[in-house]
Amino acid sequence: MQRFSLDSGPGNVPEQVPAPDEFIVSFEADFVACVAKKARVEAGAALARAQERSLRIHAPVAGVVTDIGPGRICMARAQDADDAADEAKAPQTASETKQALDALQGAALAEALGTLGVDAFALTLPAKAVVVNALNPEPGMVWVGSALNHCADTVRAGLRALQRLSPAQTWYFVTAHEAGGLFEDESLSRYAVVRPKPAYPASMDALAVKAATGKELPEGVLAVGLHDVFNIGAVALTGTPLTETIFDVAGKTCRAAIGTPAAHILEHCGLQPQDGDIVALNGLFRGRALSDLRHGIGKADISLAVVRAGTYPPVSDAPCVGCGRCIDVCPARLSPDMISRCAEFGLFEKCRKSYYVEACMECGLCGFVCVARRPMLQYMRLAKQESASLEVRS
Amino acid sequence: MIRMWKEFSKGLWKELPPFRLMLGLCPTLAVTASANDGLGMGAAVIFVLTLSNVLISLVRKIIPQKVRIACYIAIAATLVVVVELLMQAFAYPLYQSLGIFVPLIVVNCIILGRAEAFAGKNPVHLALVDGLGIGIGYMISLTFLGSLREVLGKGTWFGHPVMWDGFEPFGFMVMAPGAFIALGLIVGAMNFLNMRMAKKKAQGALQEMDGCAACGGCAMATKSREL
């Protein structure tokens, strides 16, 4: 049972990924497109809006919309000289927007941020404490170090905005890195820096909250990831809509326009996937495997990795051996072996009643250690979903 | 007539008491240390079961519902005492080796089970053949299990040595663990055979249908629901 370090050091200055020729901007089901096919859009123009809220998603560059599909808009980058004119107009509106944002608070601020492409609505809910989870989400990720050390202004802007968004009284900042420089500012003095042992799975939100407050799943505590804070900060600092994001690929932090296809990013970093490889989006422990490299990087995407074919023994439908390694590593103190066995045979009621599957943090460590190579995390997720729907029905 | 045959034959395979109905397991495990004992016990049960079924069926309309179990036990007990006395008179060695299990036939689940499930609701001639069928099925099961345990555990069959000279008997087959293991394996084998037969039947019936994979899955699913 190895202990994985989440301390990635200071990290590199985020490297800019050059803009691709085609962008694929994706969004949730409740969004409607506000442009038509073949329309010409400027950089920062709204492409789609949510129906219930003021949330928008914006074009990363100036270009032409090539395709509109369910949950997805493709656009091609424009090559002409109008870009210069657009950029000249931008700073004026941007500084006005920034000043307007600085004056807002609470729900009004969330509305304004929504129009600029950041979903901050959940942060305005009543809460007693806010815990900013500034740990690298998984071992091997490095973008937290880069963000804290090289984009400190953005992070500070985000933290300040956070203080105006949430009605909480207590503020925590959970990190493994030296974040001293970050809090020299008077306006951020309310944040208490908490430094837990930087070993995975300490970066799970529930465990970060426990490190900060000392309690397990306390009421009225909001956990916010650093990536969300970073995005809020990027918008609050510049006053322009969210069109870029940072993430890491192969051990270095990159910055790319939203909608950049994964294929383009991997090529830029020199990683060519081959037959049988796995391209993991958002982490090796918890992320999903991409089946299509035309996936455009989204606002909340934090990592891209390639696992070469044959690196690890293949997953199989083997029975549980009962070795108990999963019990050793589970941070939620569950019995993943029994839950996976119950899920395998459809006993979902038992998963909830006897084995408390809803407490699972989905850290993926059970699957990491399983000697029988069972798809443990998949069983846990299945059990959670099925037992929750049984609960709803009953 | 066909009905009578049906009731009789179900006790011989489909509803074998110790292996399918799972009734009467205690004497099954205890007295089958030798084939002879198994046979004797089976004969005693046939006698008691058949006559008890007949008598209960005769009086089924008179017995009030509330006290029917007590009446069944009284009838069974009378018959068991008769069997006991007959055994003591004409088969004393058998009586000695069966020991306490002869009087325990009264509370054998088969007697009460058939009385409740069948004899109390059906006419005499059907109750008679039901009792006979189940009883003969029980005797066959016990004799089979007894033979298995005796042959492996002592090397003899009905007292005659049947294994080769250097055979070392499986000591524990004539003890309790062997009984449980043998019973478990026989039940397992019967389930396996039934599944196979159901699959073949399903295949035969479905062969006329087009486009069906005839895997026997539907037959097996029905079977597992039945079980």
Next chain:
Amino acid sequence: MKSGNPETGGMVPCLLIGESAPHIHCGRTIRGLMLDIIIAMLPSAVLAIVYWGVDALRVMALAVAVAVLAEAACCRLMGRKSSIDDLNAVVVGLLVAFMLPAGVAWWAVVVGVGLSICLGKMVFGGIGANPVPAALVGYAAISVCWGIHVDPDTVQLATSWSDPLTKLKFFGAAGIEKFGYADLLFGRQIGGLGSANVGMILLGGLYLVARRTVRWQIPLAFLLGTAVVSGLFYMAAPETYAPPLFHLLTGGVMFAAFFIATDYACSPSRTAAMFLYGVLGGALVVLIRVYGMHVDGTAFAVLLASLVVPYCVLLRPKPFGVK
């Protein structure tokens, strides 16, 4: 799952694997664990061959062969993919062989190993499903059935060594005075061909604990249970009972502690439950040795303790956030 649009950056279309998280693994497999166990059993196997010659090799080879064949046949009969690749059959065969004397008859080995695999493991559904250690099922069956053909005291006659536990049972504490601890440690006693080499078994066991193949709690608890209970007896009447160290170094105690009681499927996985299970097993060993008719009750002690495991595993902490 094709990918890589040739227009976006000229990537070659390739077949990506779309599996579920996690996409990273520690690298340990069942086969790896079983290999570890086999390696841990090697020192004792070698010593057994040194002491008992070809006989020991014959028994071990026959046991392994029968185990693998039996498992392959069972898999065939059950209509499932052959599982002999994970080497668990080899391990079960070797475990049974280690408990038998080197001069045991071939048919006893065949029946014992066959019962271990078929009734001890496959009938429950294969690896991970057995409620009691598979190796013990066959060993217990044949030692009850054919006592005189399987008992080391009646089989290993061509040797000057003696069985310390038989001496203890029939001659009391006076009978064991001539056994030095060095003798016991190096296996100069009559017992199972592998389980008598206590020192080598301990070495192998410590290797397994160091490699994290077995958990240290179960062997420690088992040995502790044996030592404490036998210590209590010894303190009460030193002239009748043997000292705790004697009990630890004779019979199958060391072997059971590291190799049998630690069987994955039937041992608990949480610390409190493991300790309870181990101590129970160890205590039962001593009780059977003192009060039972068996000279060495280790096999039955572990069988009994395994049956209690479903209750031991109720000792578990409340999950995260559950009041």
